[in-house]
Amino acid sequence: MPEFEALLKEKIRSIPDYPKKGVIFRDITPLLKDYYSFSMCIDELASEFEGEKIDYVVGIEARGFIIGGALAEKLGVGFIPIRKKGKLPYKKVSIDYELEYGKETIEVHEDAVEKGSRVLIVDDLLATGGTAKAAADLMQKVGARVVGLGFLVELGDMKGKKKLDGARIVSLAKY
Amino acid sequence: MPEFEALLKEKIRSIPDYPKKGVIFRDITPLLKDYYSFSMCIDELASEFEGEKIDYVVGIEARGFIIGGALAEKLGVGFIPIRKKGKLPYKKVSIDYELEYGKETIEVHEDAVEKGSRVLIVDDLLATGGTAKAAADLMQKVGARVVGLGFLVELGDMKGKKKLDGARIVSLAKY
Numbered sequence: 111m112p113e114f115e116a117l118l119k120e121k122i123r124s125i126p127d128y129p130k131k132g133v134i135f136r137d138i139t140p141l142l143k144d145y146y147s148f149s150m151c152i153d154e155l156a157s158e159f160e161g162e163k164i165d166y167v168v169g170i171e172a173r174g175f176i177i178g179g180a181l182a183e184k185l186g187v188g189f190i191p192i193r194k195k196g197k198l199p200y201k202k203v204s205i206d207y208e209l210e211y212g213k214e215t216i217e218v219h220e221d222a223v224e225k226g227s228r229v230l231i232v233d234d235l236l237a238t239g240g241t242a243k244a245a246a247d248l249m250q251k252v253g254a255r256v257v258g259l260g261f262l263v264e265l266g267d268m269k270g271k272k273k274l275d276g277a278r279i280v281s282l283a284k285y
Numbered sequence: 286m287p288e289f290e291a292l293l294k295e296k297i298r299s300i301p302d303y304p305k306k307g308v309i310f311r312d313i314t315p316l317l318k319d320y321y322s323f324s325m326c327i328d329e330l331a332s333e334f335e336g337e338k339i340d341y342v343v344g345i346e347a348r349g350f351i352i353g354g355a356l357a358e359k360l361g362v363g364f365i366p367i368r369k370k371g372k373l374p375y376k377k378v379s380i381d382y383e384l385e386y387g388k389e390t391i392e393v394h395e396d397a398v399e400k401g402s403r404v405l406i407v408d409d410l411l412a413t414g415g416t417a418k419a420a421a422d423l424m425q426k427v428g429a430r431v432v433g434l435g436f437l438v439e440l441g442d443m444k445g446k447k448k449l450d451g452a453r454i455v456s457l458a459k460y
Contacts, residue, residue: 191348
């Protein structure tokens with residue numbers, strides 16, 4: 111494990127049996143609180159995608175907004191929110207996808223990006239990849255080219271990566 | 286109206302009769318999308334609170350996360366999330382408050398800040414001030430000193446400011 115990843119993991123709190131028995135929740139709030147660690151993550155994601163001519167950072171509600179806001183500021187590009195159903199006020203495009211328990215819907219404004227815009231999607235966590243895949247499909251529906259996806263944490267045993275072929279994936283702390 | 290505010294308002298989309306008839310919704314997504322406007326807001330909030338020795342930026346879920354993430358990165362401090370009920374995984378402190386229709390609860394981790402930490406709370410919108418007041422009270426409950434509150438948009442006719450005496454309030458676009 112690289113030193114960088116070991117440093118991050120020191121700041122990620124593991125909470126056993128949350129949200130249900132047998133699951134270990136990886137809590138990034140201590141990492142976000144520590145500027146040194148948080149900015150190290152943002153710098154790392156920025157440098158990974160530096161050469162990709164990113165037009166917009168797209169954040170997935172809600173924790174993806176924290177990372178996305180900071181990364182857009184760092185990269186010097188605009189920010190686009192992907193939100194849960196019923197939260198965006200203007201004309202929207204939606205996508206439904208399956209979760210472990212039931213269905214979920216995410217949305218983006220239909221005029222969120224210009225056709226062909228190169229976007230980087232970010233969220234805190236890559237697990238099954240269901241939300242990330244839906245977010246990438248959604249951005250393609252509104253005409254974006256998804257150049258990459260960036261995550262703070264990856265739960266590797268859930269094989270999230272397999273669902274996101276075609277776009278470059280970077281995750282900083284793997285479990 | 287200062288030129289800066291006029292520029293911002295050009296990027297804020299007004300949506301009539303949303304979420305209900307007679308209400309004009311101020312949609313900041315075009316502003317966030319435009320890096321020039323978004324970074325101008327972040328720079329302005331940063332410079333307003335530059336001398337205040339801020340230890341942490343506190344963002345209110347969900348749009349406050351976008352602004353808060355970017356502002357924490359800009360100010361070089363950590364980020365603390367205030368979330369809606371049931372979203373935080375660790376030991377929490379809660380506060381209930383009244384909204385126009387019914388009650389709302391927001392939460393923060395009990396170890397979110399060290400006692401006496403100087404915090405700046407941010408959100409997209411100041412309207413009645415109910416959420417902002419609850420957020421300030423919540424941060425005080427966990428031992429923070431609320432130095433200021435920053436907003437992109439203020440609906441001035443709703444007298445939100447009156448409820449937040451004691452902490453400095455900055456809002457960038459007033460309606």
